[in-house]
Amino acid sequence: MTTLSNIFENDQMQIITSEFTRLGERCYLDNAGATLYPQCLLKNINEDLLNNVYINPHSDKYTQDCIEQIRYHILSHFNTDSSTYSVVFTSGTTQSLKLVGESFQFAPDENEVLNCGSLVYLRDNHTSVVGLREIAAEKNVDIIHISHEDFLKALDPTKVSLPTNGREKYKNEGNTLLVYPAQSNFNGYKYPINCMDIIKKGCLNQYIKKQLCKINCSWYVLLDAACYVSTSKLDLSVVQPDFVCLSFYKVFGYPTGLGALLIKNSSANVLNQKKYFGGGTVDIVLSSEDFHVKRKILHERFEDGTLPFLSIIALKHCFDALTKLIPKIINNDIMDTISHHTYSLAKDLYHQLGKLHHENGNKAVITYMDTDFTDISKQGAIVTFNLLREDGTYIGYSEFQHMADLFNISIRTGCFCNSGSCQRHLNASNKEMKDMYNAGHKCGDDVDLIDGKPTGAIRVSFGYYNTFNDVDKLIVMICRCFVRTKYNKPKRTMNDFIKLKSLKYAKNISSEENHKINEEEFFEEKYSTIQQPLIKSDIVLSQISLFPIKSCGAFKINTSWKIGSKGFEYDREWMIIKDNGVCLTQKQNTRMCMIRPKIDLKRKVMILYFKGLAPISVPLNPLENKHKEVTICQSKVCTDLVKGYDCGDEVANWISNALEISFLRLVKQASHDGRVQKTNTDEDKKLLSLSNQAQFLLINKATVRWLNDKIQEPLFMEDIEQLTDRFRGNLIINMDEELVERDWQRVIIGKHEFRVDGQCPRCQMVCIDQQTGEKTVEPLRTISEQFAGKMRFGIYLSYMGPIDGSREHMLKINAPVKPIINDEDISR
Numbered sequence: 042m043t044t045l046s047n048i049f050e051n052d053q054m055q056i057i058t059s060e061f062t063r064l065g066e067r068c069y070l071d072n073a074g075a076t077l078y079p080q081c082l083l084k085n086i087n088e089d090l091l092n093n094v095y096i097n098p099h100s101d102k103y104t105q106d107c108i109e110q111i112r113y114h115i116l117s118h119f120n121t122d123s124s125t126y127s128v129v130f131t132s133g134t135t136q137s138l139k140l141v142g143e144s145f146q147f148a149p150d151e152n153e154v155l156n157c158g159s160l161v162y163l164r165d166n167h168t169s170v171v172g173l174r175e176i177a178a179e180k181n182v183d184i185i186h187i188s189h190e191d192f193l194k195a196l197d198p199t200k201v202s203l204p205t206n207g208r209e210k211y212k213n214e215g216n217t218l219l220v221y222p223a224q225s226n227f228n229g230y231k232y233p234i235n236c237m238d239i240i241k242k243g244c245l246n247q248y249i250k251k252q253l254c255k256i257n258c259s260w261y262v263l264l265d266a267a268c269y270v271s272t273s274k275l276d277l278s279v280v281q282p283d284f285v286c287l288s289f290y291k292v293f294g295y296p297t298g299l300g301a302l303l304i305k306n307s308s309a310n311v312l313n314q315k316k317y318f319g320g321g322t323v324d325i326v327l328s329s330e331d332f333h334v335k336r337k338i339l340h341e342r343f344e345d346g347t348l349p350f351l352s353i354i355a356l357k358h359c360f361d362a363l364t365k366l367i368p369k370i371i372n373n374d375i376m377d378t379i380s381h382h383t384y385s386l387a388k389d390l391y392h393q394l395g396k397l398h399h400e401n402g403n404k405a406v407i408t409y410m411d412t413d414f415t416d417i418s419k420q421g422a423i424v425t426f427n428l429l430r431e432d433g434t435y436i437g438y439s440e441f442q443h444m445a446d447l448f449n450i451s452i453r454t455g456c457f458c459n460s461g462s463c464q465r466h467l468n469a470s471n472k473e474m475k476d477m478y479n480a481g482h483k484c485g486d487d488v489d490l491i492d493g494k495p496t497g498a499i500r501v502s503f504g505y506y507n508t509f510n511d512v513d514k515l516i517v518m519i520c521r522c523f524v525r526t527k528y529n530k531p532k533r534t535m536n537d538f539i540k541l542k543s544l545k546y547a548k549n550i551s552s553e554e555n556h557k558i559n560e561e562e563f564f565e566e567k568y569s570t571i572q573q574p575l576i577k578s579d580i581v582l583s584q585i586s587l588f589p590i591k592s593c594g595a596f597k598i599n600t601s602w603k604i605g606s607k608g609f610e611y612d613r614e615w616m617i618i619k620d621n622g623v624c625l626t627q628k629q630n631t632r633m634c635m636i637r638p639k640i641d642l643k644r645k646v647m648i649l650y651f652k653g654l655a656p657i658s659v660p661l662n663p664l665e666n667k668h669k670e671v672t673i674c675q676s677k678v679c680t681d682l683v684k685g686y687d688c689g690d691e692v693a694n695w696i697s698n699a700l701e702i703s704f705l706r707l708v709k710q711a712s713h714d715g716r717v718q719k720t721n722t723d724e725d726k727k728l729l730s731l732s733n734q735a736q737f738l739l740i741n742k743a744t745v746r747w748l749n750d751k752i753q754e755p756l757f758m759e760d761i762e763q764l765t766d767r768f769r770g771n772l773i774i775n776m777d778e779e780l781v782e783r784d785w786q787r788v789i790i791g792k793h794e795f796r797v798d799g800q801c802p803r804c805q806m807v808c809i810d811q812q813t814g815e816k817t818v819e820p821l822r823t824i825s826e827q828f829a830g831k832m833r834f835g836i837y838l839s840y841m842g843p844i845d846g847s848r849e850h851m852l853k854i855n856a857p858v859k860p861i862i863n864d865e866d867i868s869r
């Protein structure tokens with residue numbers, strides 16, 4: 042076995058990975074979500090578009106010819122040609138499915154609406170298939186779903202039961218459309234596809250409800266090949282479904298928004314119910330009379346409007362890039378070679394996961410597979426699983442996701458738009474699914490466990506650019522975070538692991554790569570525990586911290602500070618944005634914490650410090666009308682728009698220098714910006730600065746000490762101050778008792794009353810050492826472990842006002858802190 046692949050030689054594999062250097066240290070394991078494009082592909086596309094003139098194919102014969110050439114290319118990729126299949130370009134698999142659903146004639150002849158056939162689908166389909174039933178329902182069609190087991194039984198050649206009635210069909214009693222995936226996007230199971238003949242002969246007739254149809258309906262197969270074709274060869278000279286749908290980004294990584302529907306010419310006549318017509322799809326249309334004739338050439342009837350011709354032109358380079366990059370090792374075929382390479386990675390991961398056990402002997406992994414990786418014709422390059430704790434309880438997938446993020450591993454968790462498979466493997470009944478929904482769980486959220494039961498899983502999927510190193514990185518991460526066992530690296534990867542890494546990244550070290558977790562250090566035995574003496578004190582406010590620039594360093598105050606309408610004055614009033622207008626955070630650049638701001642109220646400036654650079658100052662209150670006003674997306678869903686003012690070129694250049702990222706800008710929140718808290722309740726929503734959730738964050742040092750004692754990580758050695766800093770609290774108190782703050786409802790500090798707005802959810806940000814920007818696994822791992830996956834630390838506060846009606850809004854260090862646990866408790 043070689044060190045990187047057991048299909049490609051090491052040097053071949055290195056040529057491949059050299060096309061993905063943009064990944065840096067990131068380990069990409071979500072090929073089924075989208076594959077990655079090789080870098081040469083974009084160069085070639087750019088070159089082509091820069092040097093040639095492509096025009097709307099409706100006006101230009103040359104562009105049209107190029108597109109026809111690419112249709113030919115697509116067909117030959119699937120080992121067929123235009124005498125047997127036609128290519129219809131769509132925006133992707135989902136649109137292809139929809140197009141068939143809309144156009145399919147379920148009735149026995151074109152003008153009849155009675156005696157319609159059925160829509161039959163496998164329950165384990167992608168959501169985009171299940172949605173077809175809404176179209177079918179409008180067409181008076183029976184909707185039938187078949188379970189995974191029943192489907193396989195009906196298609197099993199040794200058990201297949203064809204209708205006993207041997208007589209020839211004398212009358213068509215309607216058309217039935219069967220839709221199923223060639224490969225499950227849930228766990229990579231490959232459904233039988235070499236069975237079109239027995240389907241047509243009626244091996245599934247028993248599931249049809251209409252009596253006559255049991256004998257006389259005609260079966261058509263719509264094969265969802267989206268997942269399958271990304272890593273497998275579909276040979277349409279052998280397997281001939283009536284319709285095949287796919288998305289090109291899953292095969293090549295580029296372009297997005299382009300897919301195809303392949304139609305077997307001899308079955309095209311049943312797709313005659315398409316309603317809409319657009320530019321390019323009609324031979325004649327009268328705008329003032331209900332008269333139009335659709336085009337005769339198949340694809341012309343289906344491709345409404347102007348084709349995405351530049352994306353289609355790009356496809357040519359996609360095929361070329363794969364041809365250039367992938368040696369034809371297996372069956373003299375590119376896709377078969379990719380298939381074997383990726384399969385062997387998945388198989389290796391599957392076996393390594395199976396071996397993971399906790400110290401007490403309990404299994405650490407539960408897999409959700411339909412094969413045990415013994416047959417490549419039944420299994421693709423996907424492994425789906427959940428992790429178990431030592432006591433057998435589940436680890437939620439969002440907890441896993443946080444850790445994967447920290448280790449720079451891209452991986453998909455949840456149900457992957459396949460609720461049928463999810464239900465089957467997680468053993469969840471329809472009722473339980475609805476209960477989960479009613480309990481607040483929605484597709485795509487991070488409610489990963491309900492009553493200890495998982496609502497989804499972890500999916501690893503491999504592409505041709507992955508190597509055994511990626512498998513090992515994932516296993517190392519799992520061992521490191523969730524299974525307290527020593528990881529034995531399989532022999533194969535020992536030698537070249539380090540060598541390859543240095544080769545791959547030597548020329549490419551960017552600022553961010555300095556802080557990545559180093560796998561080699563994980564297993565060094567360096568145990569030491571730090572005991573901090575308990576400091577006795579009454580509860581007082583021991584520290585105030587501001588974070589003037591979102592995600593940058595703290596400005597610690599040891600006297601007093603003014604509370605404004607949005608929190609502490611000048612707390613998170615600035616942010617750094619990238620050239621795409623999106624706010625930069627420590628998640629993307631850990632060096633941000635080393636930009637240390639200081640507020641000088643006398644001189645009315647904020648001074649920024651960064652090691653190696655001369656300090657720079659910006660005015661605290663720039664004349665807003667003098668600066669460019671900007672509107673920025675503050676969160677990834679861009680519903681949270683913030684109004685601000687650009688702080689000018691000088692400081693922008695300074696920050697770009699410090700963080701080693703070009704074109705950064707510093708933006709100050711506009712004083713009139715009315716950003717408010719997002720809460721589920723209607724209680725009074727407070728104005729916010731650029732902080733994420735609430736005006737203030739309070740941290741109890743006793744809880745930090747408690748956490749520190751729980752951390753068993755040998756390499757994690759920090760004093761309490763350092764550990765406290767990671768939580769980036771505004772108000773630090775020092776009690777004797779840990780965790781008590783979690784029950785507070787209100788708190789009075791000095792003369793000021795605050796409302797508690799819940800606990801602060803934590804992510805990988807707490808894993809960044811605020812002094813050095815270095816990333817560690819702790820303390821997130823221990824927080825997650827101690828709070829059963831609920832990663833909360835610290836409490837949010839909103840300012841309610843002074844208790845004595847005074848106008849003084851200064852909060853003083855050493856002010857007494859009086860917690861109020863419930864409202865009756867107010868006398869305390």
Ligand SMILES: *Cc1c(COP(=O)(O)O)cnc(C)c1O
Pocket residue numbers: 133134135136167169222224225226265266267268269288291
């Ligand atoms: C990805 C996928 C789809 C949906 O594809 P889109 O590109 O999102 O339209 C449908 N079915 C399967 C099996 C898939 O893997």
